[in-house]
Amino acid sequence: MIDLLxxxxxxxxxxAALLVGTVAPMVGIFLVQRRLxxxxxxxxxxxxxxxxxxxVTGVAPVWTALVAAVVAAVVIELLRTRGRTNGDVALAxxxxxxxxAGVVIISKSPDGTPANxxxxxxxxxxxxxxxxxxxxxxxxxxxxxxxxxxxxxxxxVANDEEYARAVGIPVLPLNIVLAVLTATTVVVAxxxxxxxxxxxxxxxxxxxxxxxxxxxxxxxxWAIAFGLVSAVGGVALxxxxxxxxxxxxxxxxxxxxxVTAVAATVRTQLSRRRHDIAETHPHEHGIECGHEAIPHGDxxxxxxxxxxxxxxxxxxxxxxxxGVHSDTTGGAGAAGTVGAAxxAGTVGAAxxAGTxxxxxxxxx
Amino acid sequence: xxxxxxxTSPDAGLPAAASDVVIDLRRASFGYGERPTVTDATLTVRRxxxxxxxxPNGSGKSTLMKGILGLNERTxxxxxxxxxxxxxxxxxxxxxYVPQRHTLSTSVRATAEEIVSTGRLPRIGWLGRLRATxxxxxxxxxDVVGLADRxxxxxxxxxGGQQRRVLIARALAGQPDVLIMDEPTxxxxxxxxxxxxxxxxxxxxxxxxxxxxxxxxxxxxxxLTRIVVVDGGRIRFDGTPExxxxxxxxxxxxxxxxxxxxxxxxxxxxxxxxxxxxxHDGRRR
Numbered sequence: 001m002i003d004l005l006x007x008x009x010x011x012x013x014x015x016a017a018l019l020v021g022t023v024a025p026m027v028g029i030f031l032v033q034r035r036l037x038x039x040x041x042x043x044x045x046x047x048x049x050x051x052x053x054x055x056v057t058g059v060a061p062v063w064t065a066l067v068a069a070v071v072a073a074v075v076i077e078l079l080r081t082r083g084r085t086n087g088d089v090a091l092a093x094x095x096x097x098x099x100x101a102g103v104v105i106i107s108k109s110p111d112g113t114p115a116n117x118x119x120x121x122x123x124x125x126x127x128x129x130x131x132x133x134x135x136x137x138x139x140x141x142x143x144x145x146x147x148x149x150x151x152x153x154x155x156x157v158a159n160d161e162e163y164a165r166a167v168g169i170p171v172l173p174l175n176i177v178l179a180v181l182t183a184t185t186v187v188v189a190x191x192x193x194x195x196x197x198x199x200x201x202x203x204x205x206x207x208x209x210x211x212x213x214x215x216x217x218x219x220x221x222w223a224i225a226f227g228l229v230s231a232v233g234g235v236a237l238x239x240x241x242x243x244x245x246x247x248x249x250x251x252x253x254x255x256x257x258x259v260t261a262v263a264a265t266v267r268t269q270l271s272r273r274r275h276d277i278a279e280t281h282p283h284e285h286g287i288e289c290g291h292e293a294i295p296h297g298d299x300x301x302x303x304x305x306x307x308x309x310x311x312x313x314x315x316x317x318x319x320x321x322x323g324v325h326s327d328t329t330g331g332a333g334a335a336g337t338v339g340a341a342x343x344a345g346t347v348g349a350a351x352x353a354g355t356x357x358x359x360x361x362x363x364x
Numbered sequence: 365x366x367x368x369x370x371x372t373s374p375d376a377g378l379p380a381a382a383s384d385v386v387i388d389l390r391r392a393s394f395g396y397g398e399r400p401t402v403t404d405a406t407l408t409v410r411r412x413x414x415x416x417x418x419x420p421n422g423s424g425k426s427t428l429m430k431g432i433l434g435l436n437e438r439t440x441x442x443x444x445x446x447x448x449x450x451x452x453x454x455x456x457x458x459x460x461y462v463p464q465r466h467t468l469s470t471s472v473r474a475t476a477e478e479i480v481s482t483g484r485l486p487r488i489g490w491l492g493r494l495r496a497t498x499x500x501x502x503x504x505x506x507d508v509v510g511l512a513d514r515x516x517x518x519x520x521x522x523x524g525g526q527q528r529r530v531l532i533a534r535a536l537a538g539q540p541d542v543l544i545m546d547e548p549t550x551x552x553x554x555x556x557x558x559x560x561x562x563x564x565x566x567x568x569x570x571x572x573x574x575x576x577x578x579x580x581x582x583x584x585x586x587x588l589t590r591i592v593v594v595d596g597g598r599i600r601f602d603g604t605p606e607x608x609x610x611x612x613x614x615x616x617x618x619x620x621x622x623x624x625x626x627x628x629x630x631x632x633x634x635x636x637x638x639x640x641x642x643x644h645d646g647r648r649r
Contacts, residue, residue: 033472149491156482159474163463166433167486167538168456206472214518215475300513311513313521 012133013125013192013235013245019140020189020201021231025209025223026147027185028202030178032210033158039076039179040199042095043186046072048102048195051120055109061120062132065190066139069183072098077179081172123194123246125238136188143181143188154178155216192235194246201227204253211257211264226256296325384410385447386542386573387432392441394424394431400439401427402597409542409575414568414587417577419594428594429544429577433461446541457486460540462531464547476522476530477515480505483537505536509563525556529563542573549582557583 005011031037050068054061072094079090106117119127128136147154157164157174165171182202189198205226206219213219234249241248292303301308301319308319319325387409393400402424409415419425430436432443434450443450446458453459460483483505484498494502506512509529514522519530528548535543548564549557561583567574568587576584581591591608593601601608 029472035471152482152485152493155474155478156485159479159482160463160465162435163461163534164482166435166456166459166461166463167483168454169485210473213473215473215516216478219473311517313514313517314523314526 007239009126009128010235010239012128012130014232015133016128016136016188016192017231017235017245017249018228019136020185020192021228022224023140023143023147024185024189024193024198024201024231025205025227026144026220027178027181028206029209029216029220029223030147030154030158031182031202032206033155034178037203038199039091040182040186040202041196042076042091042098043069043072043183044190044195044198045095045102046098047183047186047190048120049098049105050102051190051195052102052105052109055111056105060131062135062187062190066184066187068098069186070180073179073183074176077172077176081175118244119194120190121194121196122244123190123192123197123249125192125235125245128191132191136191139184139188143184146177147181150174150177192231192245193249194244197246197250200250200253201231204250204257205230208253208257208260211260226253226260230256301325385444386411386413387575388442388444389432390442390444392431392443393439394427394436395439396436400597402431402594403440405431405441405599407592407599407602409573411541411573412571413589414574415576415590415592416581416584416588417575417592417594418579418581419600421579423595424597425577425579425594426546427597429546429575432575433459433544455486457483457538458541460535460538460543462528462535462543462545462548464550465527465531473518473520475516476506476511476519476533477502479519479530480515480533480537483534486538501539502533502537505533506530508536508566509533510559523556525552525560528552528560532563536567542575543567544575544577546577547579548576549578549580549584561587 005014028040031039047065047069050065051061053059053068054064057064076091076094103117118124153164153169153174154177156169157171158178161171185202186195186198189201193201205223208226209219209222213222230249230253234252235245237243237252238245238248291309294301294303294308296308296310296319299310301310302316304316306321308321308325309316310319311317385408387407389405389407392405393403394405395401405428407428417425417428427436431438432445432450434453434456438450445453480502481494481498484494484502488494488498503512503515506515509532511526511529511533514526519527522530532543532545532548549560552560564574564576564584564587574587576588578584581588585605588605591601591603591605592599593608601611603611
């Protein structure tokens with residue numbers, strides 16, 4: 001690792017990976033939420049046309065790609081909203097038009113070798129220049145700050161557009177901002193990840209985080225963690241392996257997704273085995289329900305006909321008898337590692353409630 | 365002449381205190397594009413009223429409600445909200461919208477608290493974050509709907525009735541002056557309908573004004589102060605539950621019936637229910 005850090009282009013590539021690994025999942029979670037997982041891919045296609053124009057005219061390709069992607073983003077969002085015509089088809093025309101124009105124009109430029117094209121499409125650790133790096137850092141900070149500041153509203157709009165409109169949240173401007181953030185992320189990621197693979201770094205870390213998180217804020221934190229590990233790890237591996245960095249990053253992300261999926265499945269199996277559900281329970285416990293409420297660790301048990309009932313998902317769990325809180329054993333390890341996902345942000349994931357606080361024995 | 369309830373609707377000669385009128389429609393038409401699906405609707409809702417807007421599927425009741433919320437086009441007439449023209453109302457969170465959703469967003473994980481917090485957004489500055497008082501209001505909203513101990517639960521694991529209550533809490537978090545609910549009991553089993561009715565009763569006790577759009581009164585009937593029947597894109601009846609009960613046969617809002625008593629307005633010659641009515645349901649996401 002020390003050698004890697006001493007090589008100039010590796011330093012730059014690793015810093016670029018750090019930036020991309022952070023911002024791509026941040027923007028991506030809203031794309032997943034809006035079910036627009038593939039839109040980043042399309043913007044990558046259009047950005048290639050921008051790169052090509054830059055190569056032909058001698059302007060820095062990063063800038064021309066940025067302009068092309070942002071313009072495409074705004075047009076796409078307007079088409080989606082105004083679209084009487086089939087939005088899907090309109091997107092296809094723009095995306096394939098973009099990549100076709102990119103390939104044709106690049107072939108006319110002095111640098112238009114197939115090897116050069118490959119670098120733009122699939123990423124390379126060799127291509128990040130220092131001037132690129134300053135621009136990437138600036139853009140990444142801008143993306144992160146904007147996303148963070150607008151996060152509650154982006155969430156609200158993606159969660160329920162009609163409701164957002166009804167309460168006066170400006171839906172179209174926020175959607176355009178998200179589209180521009182996506183386009184900008186595409187450009188920041190194009191050097192190390194490549195224009196054809198960018199979308200993966202926005203989406204795959206989120207796909208993995210959705211498997212284990214129990215809240216939006218928890219999912220976002222996990223996605224950024226997965227994104228960082230994939231991007232930095234992928235760049236670091238691509239040097240000794242002599243592989244395209246973009247492909248390596250994405251394979252790493254997919255690998256993380258698979259490992260997470262297996263871990264989440266194991267955890268579900270374990271927790272299913274060790275939790276008792278209270279019999280049919282139409283009654284809703286609450287402050288005014290009349291049943292004695294006993295705070296117990298991170299949850300509240302209600303004494304209901306001698307049984308302790310604790311809210312879990314849509315039902316109530318049996319937590320033993322009055323005075324004797326049941327001890328649930330086993331499986332705590334699995335829940336502890338994966339299940340701790342987002343307890344930091346929330347009052348405590350309901351699922352872990354049964355396992356983390358069961359050792360005290362008596363409730364009172 | 366327009367139907368008006370003896371007790372609740374304002375008389376033409378008797379202007380209501382402006383602060384008292386929450387929603388005021390005058391001969392309003394709503395719809396998508398050229399063809400209005402609701403025509404000539406005149407309706408006044410005052411503070412403290414619990415109004416049910418009933419009618420069969422495709423009658424235009426949802427269009428009417430969305431028109432009030434500004435979610436579709438008003439092609440004719442006037443809409444006044446809290447004394448100002450509907451288009452000029454800046455503080456739209458005063459209308460607490462509870463949409464009909466069979467499932468909350470399942471594309472990403474979110475807790476009940478996170479969903480309810482979005483209802484607070486219209487009340488905080490653009491770059492502001494939820495403060496302690498905002499969080500308290502969110503917590504109280506969850507408490508009112510009986511979901512205090514499920515604040516941190518992921519919403520897709522909640523039952524349909526519980527999810528409906530999350531949406532009510534979301535609207536409450538905006539501290540609205542009126543709750544406008546679309547089919548709050550649809551798709552909710554009988555036991556949960558009663559829980560829901562209890563929740564609404566709690567809100568009634570707190571003096572919340574409500575407009576409830578529904579195709580069946582069911583467990584909600586006991587809460588109502590007024591019933592408005594929409595059919596064929598027009599308001600066919602507007603009166604107290606007692607009067608509604610007395611005229612039930614005549615009003616006839618059965619799903620397949622288009623018979624109307626002489627006392628009620630004749631069916632308009634213009635087509636007011638069409639494929640558009642069905643389509644706008646389908647357009648929901």
